[in-house]
Amino acid sequence: AQSVTQLGSHVSVSEGALVLLRCNYSSSVPPYLFWYVQYPNQGLQLLLKYTTGATLVKGINGFEAEFKKSETSFHLTKPSAHMSDAAEYFCAVSDMAGGYNKLIFGAGTRLAVHP
Amino acid sequence: NAGVTQTPKFRVLKTGQSMTLLCAQDMNHEYMYWYRQDPGMGLRLIHYSVGEGTTAKGEVPDGYNVSRLKKQNFLLGLESAAPSQTSVYFCASSSRGARSSSYNSPLHFGNGTRLTVT
Numbered sequence A: 001a002q003s004v005t006q007l008g009s010h011v012s013v014s015e016g017a018l019v020l021l022r023c024n025y026s027s028s029v030p031p032y033l034f035w036y037v038q039y040p041n042q043g044l045q046l047l048l049k050y051t052t053g054a055t056l057v058k059g060i061n062g063f064e065a066e067f068k069k070s071e072t073s074f075h076l077t078k079p080s081a082h083m084s085d086a087a088e089y090f091c092a093v094s095d096m097a098g099g100y101n102k103l104i105f106g107a108g109t110r111l112a113v114h115p
Numbered sequence B: 001n002a003g004v005t006q007t008p009k010f011r012v013l014k015t016g017q018s019m020t021l022l023c024a025q026d027m028n029h030e031y032m033y034w035y036r037q038d039p040g041m042g043l044r045l046i047h048y049s050v051g052e053g054t055t056a057k058g059e060v061p062d063g064y065n066v067s068r069l070k071k072q073n074f075l076l077g078l079e080s081a082a083p084s085q086t087s088v089y090f091c092a093s094s095s096r097g098a099r100s101s102s103y104n105s106p107l108h109f110g111n112g113t114r115l116t117v118t
Helices: none
Strands: A003-007 A008-012 A019-025 A031-037 A044-050 A056-058 A064-068 A073-078 A088-095 A102-105 A110-115 B002-007 B010-013 B019-025 B031-038 B043-050 B065-067 B073-078 B085-093 B112-116
Touching: A003 A008, A003 A088, A003 A102, A003 B073, A019 A031, A019 A044, A019 A088, A019 A110, A031 A064, A031 A073, A044 A064, A044 A073, A044 B043, A056 B085, A064 B019, A073 B085, A088 B010, A102 B031, A110 B010, B019 B112, B043 B065, B073 B085
Parallel strands: A008 A110, B010 B112
Antiparallel strands: A003 A019, A019 A073, A031 A044, A031 A088, A056 A064, A064 A073, A088 A102, A088 A110, B002 B019, B019 B073, B031 B043, B031 B085, B065 B073, B085 B112
């Protein structure tokens, strides 16, 4: 079965610093991978997704992620953090067990951005 | 376009009480899902539906029931609430194309229902 591990439940960066949120996956088939963001008291919003093709995926708000099959990783990065990036971030993998599409989520990483 | 709407937003129940959470989507999506979110555990799938009249169990289905009588609505029921069901519940929906394209259909989430069982 597919699974996702996010390294670090809390990450804190300074405004303007690099953001790196780590995600490793386990999948018995070529994976489809997603990053979602959750702002306080809201549902999750899709940041970006990897399906096939280019391994560097660009998303909204300046975020990007690189699919590395050899490392089974899909880390999320942003060159320069902004205060508005403070949120919880979830990595997810598509699971087709049972014949139907579902998403399996990691435990989440809470990003804090300080001045 | 409202997207995915969940009602109620907040609820407090006593142990043993029952309630139904309603999810409505106006995007004509085939797939609908109920997740619960607990600190340090991310989102876990409770039940899901691949179309009107169909439901299936997810990772943590015990203590919950669901119904999908209309395509746009997906109901989550708790027959006898327990403190372990204190959580934030999220409904989501996604479109269904060909099997290959359904892999990458993003989920559209509601804003959640915060449930406390005392």
